[in-house]
Amino acid sequence: MFDIRITGTDKLNPYEELIKVFLQPSEYRLNADAKAGPEADPKAGGPQESQDPAEEPAVLLEYCYDGDADAVKRQIYRDLEKHTGKSPKWGILTGIRPVKLTWELTFGQRKAESREQGTEAVLRDRYLVHPAKRQLATEIMDYQRQTAGDPGRKSLSVYLGIPFCPTRCLYCSFTSNQVGKEEIARYLQALGKEIEYAGAAAAEDGFRIESVYFGGGTPTTLDAGQLDWLLGLVEGHFDLSSCREFTVEAGRPDTITEDKLSVLRKRGVDRISINPQSMKQETLDLIGRRHTVEETEEAFRIAKAAGFQCINTDLIAGLPGEDFPDFAESLDRVIGLGADNITLHTLAVKRASRLKEMDENFNYKEELLREEMLAHASERLRREGFRPYYLYRQKHTSGSTENIGYCREDKISVYNIRIMEERQSILALGAGGISKIFFPAENRLERVANVSNYEIYIERIDEMIARKRNKFFGQTTE
Numbered sequence: 001m002f003d004i005r006i007t008g009t010d011k012l013n014p015y016e017e018l019i020k021v022f023l024q025p026s027e028y029r030l031n032a033d034a035k036a037g038p039e040a041d042p043k044a045g046g047p048q049e050s051q052d053p054a055e056e057p058a059v060l061l062e063y064c065y066d067g068d069a070d071a072v073k074r075q076i077y078r079d080l081e082k083h084t085g086k087s088p089k090w091g092i093l094t095g096i097r098p099v100k101l102t103w104e105l106t107f108g109q110r111k112a113e114s115r116e117q118g119t120e121a122v123l124r125d126r127y128l129v130h131p132a133k134r135q136l137a138t139e140i141m142d143y144q145r146q147t148a149g150d151p152g153r154k155s156l157s158v159y160l161g162i163p164f165c166p167t168r169c170l171y172c173s174f175t176s177n178q179v180g181k182e183e184i185a186r187y188l189q190a191l192g193k194e195i196e197y198a199g200a201a202a203a204e205d206g207f208r209i210e211s212v213y214f215g216g217g218t219p220t221t222l223d224a225g226q227l228d229w230l231l232g233l234v235e236g237h238f239d240l241s242s243c244r245e246f247t248v249e250a251g252r253p254d255t256i257t258e259d260k261l262s263v264l265r266k267r268g269v270d271r272i273s274i275n276p277q278s279m280k281q282e283t284l285d286l287i288g289r290r291h292t293v294e295e296t297e298e299a300f301r302i303a304k305a306a307g308f309q310c311i312n313t314d315l316i317a318g319l320p321g322e323d324f325p326d327f328a329e330s331l332d333r334v335i336g337l338g339a340d341n342i343t344l345h346t347l348a349v350k351r352a353s354r355l356k357e358m359d360e361n362f363n364y365k366e367e368l369l370r371e372e373m374l375a376h377a378s379e380r381l382r383r384e385g386f387r388p389y390y391l392y393r394q395k396h397t398s399g400s401t402e403n404i405g406y407c408r409e410d411k412i413s414v415y416n417i418r419i420m421e422e423r424q425s426i427l428a429l430g431a432g433g434i435s436k437i438f439f440p441a442e443n444r445l446e447r448v449a450n451v452s453n454y455e456i457y458i459e460r461i462d463e464m465i466a467r468k469r470n471k472f473f474g475q476t477t478e
C-alpha cells in the first residue's frame, strides 16, 4: 500500500492519472492539502514506513506543489519507478497528445521553451519520455506535415453521429443503442434538421470543409435507403467542393451489404472502416460482436470490388482471452485482406463498459503482453510498407501503450490527424456530437456539446441548433 500526500494543491487529478499508470486503485491512497502544512517538506519524496499498527505498513510518499506540476510528477514517477520496477515509456505524459506536444514545442506556441535544448531534450528532461517514444512522436509529426499539411484558415471537419449498433460490445462505452427502424427514422428527421441549419450557417461563416466523417455507433446500421437519404442531405446542404476525404465508419462487418456500399460510392464516400477488432471467432463471440470472421472477409471483398480508395480496419490488442499468436494471426489476416489503414487500439476499459463491471482491474493485467503485441505490429506493418501516421493515448490505458494508426501509400485519414492536432474547428452533428470551435490567435478550442441520449436529442433538437447558433457560428476565428 502506498500513502501518497501532496501539499500546496487540492487538484489531484493530474497526479492520480500518473499514479494509475503504475498502481491499481486498491494499492494506494492519495491525499491533497491545498495549504502546505507545517510538516510539508518541499524536498520530500523519499519513502517512509507508516506508523499505524492496525494497517499493513504503507510506503509514505510526500510531495509539495510549488507552482510546477510537472516537477511533482517527475518526483512521483521516479519514486514509483523505484518501488514498482516499472518505467512507463511515455514518462509523465498522461492526458496529453504526444504528437501535438511535439509540434507545439517544435513549431508552435511553446517553441521558445525548446529553442536552446531542442524538442527532444524537453521531451526527455521535462516529461521523461523514453527514446523510442520520442522518436515515434517526431516521426509521426514529420509525416503528418508532409501528408496532411496545415489545416489552413477557416478549415472545417464535419462529423455526423449515428448512435445505433446491432448489439452492444462488452467493452463499449460509446453512445450505442439497439433500436428498431421507427426509432432510427425519428432520429434521422432530427439529424436532418440539424444538417439543414448547419450547412447554411457553415457557408455563411465562410468555412471550407476539408473532411466529412460519419461515425457512431455504426452508421451502416441504417439501411441503404436511409443512407442514401442522409448522404444526399449532406451533399445538398454543405459545399463539399474543397472536401478531400469522406469517411463512413461501416464498423461492424455484419451491417455491410453491397447495396449500402454502392450508395456510399454513388454519394462520394471514398474511405470506409471495416472493424473486426479480432479475427478469432471465440473472441468475437465473447466480446458480443455477433459477427463472424467470414463476414469480415466478405465485407472486404465487396468493398474492394466497389472501388473504395481507402479501407481502414481496427484491431484491439489485449482483448480478453487473447494471447500473442491470436493477435499476430488477426494482424496477418487483415493485412492479407488488403486494408490500407490499420488502427491498433489497446483495450482501455472505461467506467461505462460491461467489462469494467465484470473485472475492475482488467486494465492492469497483461500490460507487458499488450506492449509486445504493439511492438510486433509495428515491426510487421513497417515490413509491409505501412507507416505510423497518428497516435493518441487514452486516459484509461495502462502501462506504456498507445492507440496508433498505420497507413500505406500515404493513405492517411486527415480527419483523424486533425482531431488529434486540435488546430481546426470540428462541427459535430447528432446525439453525442461535441463540436469544437478553434480560435487560432489564442490557440484555443471551445466545446459546444449536443446531448448524448438520442431520445433527448430528438426532443430538444431546436435547443441543439440554438446552441450552435449562439456558440459555434458567428464567432471571430481569424
Ligand code: SF4
Pocket: 164, 165, 167, 168, 169, 171, 172, 173, 174, 175, 176, 216, 217, 218, 251, 252
Ligand atoms: S460497434 Fe462500437 S459503438 Fe457499437 S457497441 Fe460495439 S464498441 Fe460500441
